[in-house]
Amino acid sequence: MQLSNSEEQLMQILWKQEKALMKDLIEAYPEPRPATTTVATLLKRMQDKKFVDYIQLGRSREYFALVKKKDYFSKQMNGMIKNFFNDSASQFASFFTKETNLSKEELEDLKKLIDKEIKSK
Structure with missing residues (x-):
């Protein structure tokens, strides 16, 4: 399974941070930063491809890479x-x-x- 360019860019951020909340991921992007909905869509696709997962922390999700x-x-x-x-x-x-x-x-x-x-x- 392969990542798109935008998914790969997000994976690079996640690999660097190891674990991250949505706001941390968005803040790591260069300006102009993507919308929260865009990042959420990318994360969902990457989760479906078994590249990322998350743990629920109250109302937030902490994302982490499943692939090194x-x-x-x-x-x-x-x-x-x-x-x-x-x-x-x-x-x-x-x-x-x-x-x-x-x-x-x-x-x-x-x-x-x-x-x-x-x-x-």
């Missing part, structure tokens, strides 16, 4: 590699390193990460 940020983005990246790069991590890495204008230092940092991962396998 790392898990969501890992799945998104794997899907992107599969769909756009013929399921080839090396094709993705080639595109990423050429098209993102990484500095020599950033490329060296990536190489260190890859070397470290190779040693751990």
Whole structure:
């Protein structure tokens, strides 16, 4: 299951806050902030998709994520590699390193990460 751009933006806020009331979520948006009804609709859709849930606190609801940020983005990246790069991590890495204008230092940092991962396998 995938999130729309507006749902993903709200999930980013929720991941950052971990638990939040509606007013906290709305205040975390940049101006112009969305209407309460808009955020409520997004939360309901995200709840139906099993991304968020809430606990009732009196008349308020405290929302929290059911999906970890790392898990969501890992799945998104794997899907992107599969769909756009013929399921080839090396094709993705080639595109990423050429098209993102990484500095020599950033490329060296990536190489260190890859070397470290190779040693751990």
